[in-house]
Amino acid sequence: MNNKQFLTELSGKCQMSAEQVAGQVQALIGVMENLWQNGDSVSLSGFGVLEVKKKNERVSVNPTTGVRMLVPPKLVLTYKPSSILKDKLK
Amino acid sequence: MDNKINLSQLADLLAQAGGMSKAASEQFVKNFFDIISQNVLTEGIVKVKGLGTFKLIQMEDRESVNVNSGERFTIEGHQKISFIPDADLKERINKPFAAFETVEITEEQAASLGEMNQETSNDKSLTTKITDSMEKGKETEPKKELKESKKENAQKCDSGKCKKAIIWSVAGVLVLALLIILLWPVIGGKALKKADKDAKEKAPAPAVVKPEPKPAAAPAPKKEEAKFTLTKADQEKALPLFTAADTVNYKIVGTMTTHTMVKGDMLTTIALKYYGTKKLWPYIAKYNGLKPRQFKRMPVGYKVKVPKLANK
Numbered sequence: 366m367n368n369k370q371f372l373t374e375l376s377g378k379c380q381m382s383a384e385q386v387a388g389q390v391q392a393l394i395g396v397m398e399n400l401w402q403n404g405d406s407v408s409l410s411g412f413g414v415l416e417v418k419k420k421n422e423r424v425s426v427n428p429t430t431g432v433r434m435l436v437p438p439k440l441v442l443t444y445k446p447s448s449i450l451k452d453k454l455k
Numbered sequence: 456m457d458n459k460i461n462l463s464q465l466a467d468l469l470a471q472a473g474g475m476s477k478a479a480s481e482q483f484v485k486n487f488f489d490i491i492s493q494n495v496l497t498e499g500i501v502k503v504k505g506l507g508t509f510k511l512i513q514m515e516d517r518e519s520v521n522v523n524s525g526e527r528f529t530i531e532g533h534q535k536i537s538f539i540p541d542a543d544l545k546e547r548i549n550k551p552f553a554a555f556e557t558v559e560i561t562e563e564q565a566a567s568l569g570e571m572n573q574e575t576s577n578d579k580s581l582t583t584k585i586t587d588s589m590e591k592g593k594e595t596e597p598k599k600e601l602k603e604s605k606k607e608n609a610q611k612c613d614s615g616k617c618k619k620a621i622i623w624s625v626a627g628v629l630v631l632a633l634l635i636i637l638l639w640p641v642i643g644g645k646a647l648k649k650a651d652k653d654a655k656e657k658a659p660a661p662a663v664v665k666p667e668p669k670p671a672a673a674p675a676p677k678k679e680e681a682k683f684t685l686t687k688a689d690q691e692k693a694l695p696l697f698t699a700a701d702t703v704n705y706k707i708v709g710t711m712t713t714h715t716m717v718k719g720d721m722l723t724t725i726a727l728k729y730y731g732t733k734k735l736w737p738y739i740a741k742y743n744g745l746k747p748r749q750f751k752r753m754p755v756g757y758k759v760k761v762p763k764l765a766n767k
Contacts, residue, residue, distance in 0.1 A: 392473035437555030444538030
């Protein structure tokens, strides 16, 4: 399902125009991004948790050349599905 | 910070930002995530522009071990929901760490890192200094030293990524120099002795690999690298009576005498007694077939054969 199909389905469900839905989606993502940048996590029952995690720096070795690289620490947005959603998968 | 935002809180924030009523916002957010979770199950993939991609991925069977009983068992293959954030979003989230780049670690740096670790064990407050200067490397680097280490690194890497490497090594040298300057007045008259001691503490690690009395062709480039940094460090400490390089210039030509360990004796003190320098202790270790873990714990009464050394 691509972005267009997603927006169409969302506009059908919310009975809103396509432009309105697109604007709201942008607003929602913007709101969530602000939360993540403040270190908060977005937790929705039945869906899961979207949060930012810090990955520590590490030394990786290129297996072919044996060159050792120091990979810097980084912040990554992670998603952990809720157990309800996981159960539905089975 | 570290708050868990739930559906209604998120809806409130969206209502403020998007100009919808709270009820409508809540319904919207609910539908938004409902559609994602439903369609990821039915279609296997949902792409949302600006957020990222939710995808079903197949996990293969794999073996694992029960940590309690040690039994092996297979984890059945299953499907998992993965999430890959949008490239733009990913970049914006990582903004605080965006300044870091992946750095290639050269042998030299590995050696200087080792040096730094040894220094830190002497002075624990240094740890913070090192990390500080690593992070602020750009501001603290003096240009003169930059040139110097540029020269050192020039053969190894020419790419732009190298910049970071230089900063790191500069930071290392800087901290080293700082420590010496700080310690100098304290040491005062005993400067030479103290420096000797410092060097002794540094010497063992790289020297251990060198005691083999093989021809000069043998040492791998790695060893030479270590040797180089060591001699450089020694020059900074201003005590070049014997550099580490001298320690490979001898060969063992027989037993000179036998020494019985008394309390307080170490390989280095024996070397000092018979050769006049502590740095030749690896020859004694080599000649007696000692293992590294034995170096520091020689029992009293142990008979050590002291080898006779001759120039190669």
